[in-house]
Amino acid sequence: MAKGFQTLPGFRDFYPDDCAARNYVFEKWRAVAQRYGFVEYEAPVLEPTDLYKRKSGDEIVHQLFCFTDKGKRDVSMRPELTPSLARMAAARQRDFKKPLKWFSIGQFFRYEKQQKGRGREFYQFNCDILGESSPAVDAELIALSIDLMRDFGFTADDFKIRLSDRNAWTDFATRSGVPDDQLTAFLQVIDKLEREAPEKTAAKLEPLGVSLEAIREFIANGDTASEVITQIRQDLAARGMGDFVEVDLSIVRGLAYYTGAVFEVFDIGKGMRAVAGGGRYDSLVNLIGGVDMPAAGFAMGDMVITDLIRESETPNERLANSIVGSQSIDIFVIVADAEKRAESLQVVQDLRTAGYRTSYAYTDAKVGKQFQSAEQLGAKIAIVVGTEFPTVTIKQLDSREEKTCAISELMEEL
Amino acid sequence: MAKGFQTLPGFRDFYPDDCAARNYVFEKWRAVAQRYGFVEYEAPVLEPTDLYKRKSGDEIVHQLFCFTDKGKRDVSMRPELTPSLARMAAARQRDFKKPLKWFSIGQFFRYEKQQKGRGREFYQFNCDILGESSPAVDAELIALSIDLMRDFGFTADDFKIRLSDRNAWTDFATRSGVPDDQLTAFLQVIDKLEREAPEKTAAKLEPLGVSLEAIREFIANGDTASEVITQIRQDLAARGMGDFVEVDLSIVRGLAYYTGAVFEVFDIGKGMRAVAGGGRYDSLVNLIGGVDMPAAGFAMGDMVITDLIRESETPNERLANSIVGSQSIDIFVIVADAEKRAESLQVVQDLRTAGYRTSYAYTDAKVGKQFQSAEQLGAKIAIVVGTEFPTVTIKQLDSREEKTCAISELMEEL
Numbered sequence: 001m002a003k004g005f006q007t008l009p010g011f012r013d014f015y016p017d018d019c020a021a022r023n024y025v026f027e028k029w030r031a032v033a034q035r036y037g038f039v040e041y042e043a044p045v046l047e048p049t050d051l052y053k054r055k056s057g058d059e060i061v062h063q064l065f066c067f068t069d070k071g072k073r074d075v076s077m078r079p080e081l082t083p084s085l086a087r088m089a090a091a092r093q094r095d096f097k098k099p100l101k102w103f104s105i106g107q108f109f110r111y112e113k114q115q116k117g118r119g120r121e122f123y124q125f126n127c128d129i130l131g132e133s134s135p136a137v138d139a140e141l142i143a144l145s146i147d148l149m150r151d152f153g154f155t156a157d158d159f160k161i162r163l164s165d166r167n168a169w170t171d172f173a174t175r176s177g178v179p180d181d182q183l184t185a186f187l188q189v190i191d192k193l194e195r196e197a198p199e200k201t202a203a204k205l206e207p208l209g210v211s212l213e214a215i216r217e218f219i220a221n222g223d224t225a226s227e228v229i230t231q232i233r234q235d236l237a238a239r240g241m242g243d244f245v246e247v248d249l250s251i252v253r254g255l256a257y258y259t260g261a262v263f264e265v266f267d268i269g270k271g272m273r274a275v276a277g278g279g280r281y282d283s284l285v286n287l288i289g290g291v292d293m294p295a296a297g298f299a300m301g302d303m304v305i306t307d308l309i310r311e312s313e314t315p316n317e318r319l320a321n322s323i324v325g326s327q328s329i330d331i332f333v334i335v336a337d338a339e340k341r342a343e344s345l346q347v348v349q350d351l352r353t354a355g356y357r358t359s360y361a362y363t364d365a366k367v368g369k370q371f372q373s374a375e376q377l378g379a380k381i382a383i384v385v386g387t388e389f390p391t392v393t394i395k396q397l398d399s400r401e402e403k404t405c406a407i408s409e410l411m412e413e414l
Numbered sequence: 415m416a417k418g419f420q421t422l423p424g425f426r427d428f429y430p431d432d433c434a435a436r437n438y439v440f441e442k443w444r445a446v447a448q449r450y451g452f453v454e455y456e457a458p459v460l461e462p463t464d465l466y467k468r469k470s471g472d473e474i475v476h477q478l479f480c481f482t483d484k485g486k487r488d489v490s491m492r493p494e495l496t497p498s499l500a501r502m503a504a505a506r507q508r509d510f511k512k513p514l515k516w517f518s519i520g521q522f523f524r525y526e527k528q529q530k531g532r533g534r535e536f537y538q539f540n541c542d543i544l545g546e547s548s549p550a551v552d553a554e555l556i557a558l559s560i561d562l563m564r565d566f567g568f569t570a571d572d573f574k575i576r577l578s579d580r581n582a583w584t585d586f587a588t589r590s591g592v593p594d595d596q597l598t599a600f601l602q603v604i605d606k607l608e609r610e611a612p613e614k615t616a617a618k619l620e621p622l623g624v625s626l627e628a629i630r631e632f633i634a635n636g637d638t639a640s641e642v643i644t645q646i647r648q649d650l651a652a653r654g655m656g657d658f659v660e661v662d663l664s665i666v667r668g669l670a671y672y673t674g675a676v677f678e679v680f681d682i683g684k685g686m687r688a689v690a691g692g693g694r695y696d697s698l699v700n701l702i703g704g705v706d707m708p709a710a711g712f713a714m715g716d717m718v719i720t721d722l723i724r725e726s727e728t729p730n731e732r733l734a735n736s737i738v739g740s741q742s743i744d745i746f747v748i749v750a751d752a753e754k755r756a757e758s759l760q761v762v763q764d765l766r767t768a769g770y771r772t773s774y775a776y777t778d779a780k781v782g783k784q785f786q787s788a789e790q791l792g793a794k795i796a797i798v799v800g801t802e803f804p805t806v807t808i809k810q811l812d813s814r815e816e817k818t819c820a821i822s823e824l825m826e827e828l
Contacts, residue, residue, distance in 0.1 A: 087419045290418060377451065
């Protein structure tokens with residue numbers, strides 16, 4: 001195609017089937033969040049680049065779609081939502097009763113190497129509770145993520161919540177004599193624990209005065225590693241969700257950002273992918289907006305979860321049904337006599353006003369061809385308007401049953 | 415706020431109320447399009463800048479958020495959807511039965527001077543039919559825009575469809591002896607007719623060999639100016655929508671782009687604003703994708719329609735009810751005895767599983783304060799879990815009626 005334009009690498013065209021799949025995920029996100037009493041918000045897709053630097057440091061720029069706008073502002077297409085949320089919550093904190101229970105569904109952009117489950121553009125569900133520091137909030141967010149997975153059709157055989165507590169490690173480090181200024185270095189070692197050779201880890205730990213054995217023992221006894229972990233587990237057990245949770249202290253997540261409990265929704269199938277993740281970040285609202293406000297939240301992207309749904313039987317069946325359902329029409333009106341086009345249009349209009357998804361042929365065509373169109377569009381019913389109008393024929397397209405009735409009785413018949 | 419970040423000029427924060435209003439508009443857009451048998455799609459928010467230049471010429475760059483990405487590509491945040499649609503439809507034209515009836519709801523960006531009803535970022539509903547050149551398609555799109563306005567609560571007293579036909583003007587120009595190479599200049603004069611002084615218009619027309627009187631007469635007889643206009647009006651009259659349409663040949667719209675019927679949804683209240691607009695553009699798919707495909711469509715932005723809704727009684731009442739409804743919870747579970755928190759959590763979980771929007775207090779609080787929270791969140795029902803559990807009290811918050819029942823009977827009671 002000589003003249004053809006291409007979609008940018010890492011960006012997606014959502015043709016109707018893909019868009020319906022996207023909407024299915026969005027609808028589940030929205031429905032479960034609302035069941036948990038969350039309200040929806042949205043922030044700008046473009047923000048000052050400094051907003052992201054403030055949270056993540058200058059290196060973040062390397063993975064941003066950032067530029068200077070026509071007004072000489074350094075701006076970025078957002079890579080994440082939390083800095084905007086912190087800005088918004090701080091700016092109007094007096095206008096809302098605490099805790100704020102807010103969720104959002106939006107698009108994000110990162111200039112990254114493409115790989116499976118990761119594009120340069122993706123949608124993300126963000127769910128946060130601000131203004132309350134109780135572990136009950138962490139448990140509520142985890143429960144929401146579990147119910148979300150269950151609504152998609154996943155079971156305890158498909159995923160786990162891996163729960164950890166950053167403060168458990170800070171306390172451990174302090175008890176073990178790790179100097180305060182080495183804390184970040186220490187957490188970096190923990191973060192890499194699963195991916196690095198034991199000898200290398202041990203070598204890094206030595207100057208910090210901690211043994212690999214001590215760390216392994218601490219991890220092995222994770223269930224009781226902190227009061228916060230205990231409370232979260234009790235809370236989730238009360239909801240009948242205890243089986244979904246596994247304490248795994250090797251989870252550290254986002255080094256500079258989290259301040260307490262952290263968790264991941266983890267696919268325990270062959271993929272072993274993190275589907276969602278989050279935790280407590282009590283310092284960010286102050287860092288961004290100069291207002292003290294405890295906060296916790298999590299995010300789920302659309303790409304990994306959609307892959308997982310496609311690969312799993314029940315979840316994929318639900319998705320497939322939803323795609324078909326959202327794109328099918330209810331009724332196709334067949335213009336059997338070209339002279340009756342005006343009458344057919346009135347029938348179409350009445351059906352649409354009554355709420356039916358209705359289509360018809362824009363140009364004259366053989367009745368057989370119109371029936372074909374009706375079936376291709378997934379119509380359940382065809383209504384034939386012909387010479388005998390105001391009497392019409394109603395035909396059920398699955399059972400092939402048909403009956404005639406006066407147009408005035410049509411709505412009652414349906 | 416010394417540390418505070420600001421939202422970029424022309425961009426919007428959607429706090430929960432604003433987001434609920436946005437979603438209300440989205441839902442109407444989606445519902446009416448689906449009733450008309452349209453399916454949803456979406457294109458990337460970022461596209462090669464050349465895509466927009468191809469359609470609109472190099473000057474478009476002045477109003478684009480455009481930049482060079484880290485891979486040295488000239489890219490733009492999309493100012494409109496149609497070029498992407500043309501690209502997508504051309505690329506996979508063989509995969510879809512014609513006509514394609516596609517709609518989209520997405521965000522767009524233009525670096526423009528800010529004014530009421532116009533931001534640097536806005537949402538837009540795009541609705542297009544591709545692969546069919548019959549005026550029945552133009553009529554279908556106009557009917558959809560009328561039903562959309564009616565669903566918002568507007569009546570024939572609030573808005574009009576202003577219908578025109580670009581080809582009527584081309585034919586008129588040819589008949590009047592306007593040279594072919596002066597056609598664009600001629601259309602530009604027509605486009606400015608309503609805003610320019612008659613003397614100035616007459617002076618511009620003279621070298622083209624057309625009199626202002628001839629043009630006025632042609633406009634006055636617009637109803638019969640072209641066969642396409644006649645067919646569209648007949649089609650809409652058959653649907654009972656004739657009263658909404660007014661032929662107004664002074665509408666030209668987008669000089670280089672449209673190739674046939676064009677229309678605007680026009681607010682006839684004090685604002686006199688164009689709420690939506692569109693028309694036939696049979697050359698674009700070829701220009702962008704090298705494939706011949708007739709097309710027609712229209713777009714409606716979120717800002718003008720939301721302003722109009724807010725300013726009009728019935729539409730605003732519908733919006734307000736929707737905002738309250740979408741943010742209210744159904745049930746608040748009151749933990750009347752801190753010892754029964756675990757039991758309360760189980761009740762919360764059961765209610766949510768049953769589909770109720772349910773909240774509760776994350777920390778222990780006086781019962782009166784919990785009732786207050788319940789009312790602030792718009793709950794219809796409070797369920798009190800106290801020492802007498804497994805017996806609970808169900809209280810209707812509007813009527814203040816209450817009754818007690820065993821927890822096992824709770825779902826039946828609701």
